[in-house]
Amino acid sequence: MAKMDQAEIDRRVTTAADVLNLTDYLDRRPGQLSGGQRQRVAIGRAIVREPSAFLFDEPLSNLDAALRVGMRLEISELHKRLKTTMIYVTHDQVEAMTMADKIVVLQAGVIEQVGSPLELYRTPCNRFVAGFIGSPKMNFIEGDEAAKQGAHAIGVRPEHIQVSATEGAWKGVISVSEHLGSDTFFHVHDTGLAETITVRVDGEVSFDHGDTVYLTPRDDMIHRFDAKGLRI
Secondary structure (H helix, E strand, O other), rough: OOOOOOHHHHHHHHHHHHHOOOOOOOOEEEEEHHHHHHHHHHHHHHHHOOOOOOOEEOOOOOOOHHHHHHHHHHHHHHHHHHHHEEEEEEHHHHHHHHHHEEEEEEEEEEEEEOOOOHOOOOOOOEEHHHEEEEEOEEEEOOHHHHOOOOOOOEEEEEEHHHEEEOOOEEEEEEEEEEEOEEEEEEEEEEOOOOEEEEEEEOOOOOOOOOOEEEEEOOOHHHHEEOOEEEEE
């Protein structure tokens, strides 16, 4: 449509197809391709324009789980190969954590925090960011337990809580245990701290529904927040 020279068109199409592993499909129409391949064709349309920045608006939201993982890796590799700025909008914090050099966390159009994935994970500036980054979500505790730490609320990530059958800082009963192989998630009730405390442990830990357990948070991994939800 831009009336470019045919040799230049061929060069750009060949380069984009090579980058996106679409060389074997150039004789097909998009409708004859799989969902992941069609997504790559859409990226190819942008690549041939040789833009100074790519804008992605939830490009993987309509793909199934396996395709999403594959395309996530492909876009990350593409970013490193092209060395071009990419602005990527997503509600999936796993995509944000694994793909981004820098994350901008937005809430209702307001920028809550800007930083690298690990900066946001280690030092969230408020409760919104703390609850958004990390899977499963951070546990929040208010009341007397938070007051002991000089805070309105404290937050502890599930992976920073140790579980014991005999002793610990908090006591509760496992309501649900989710065994995922490499990891196990325990959802603990009756702690008197919050409705549910979620704990992430090694996959070999064998507690089950109804077991009484003792929980101990790592002191150096407790996040403190004031009444406005800001980090102390």
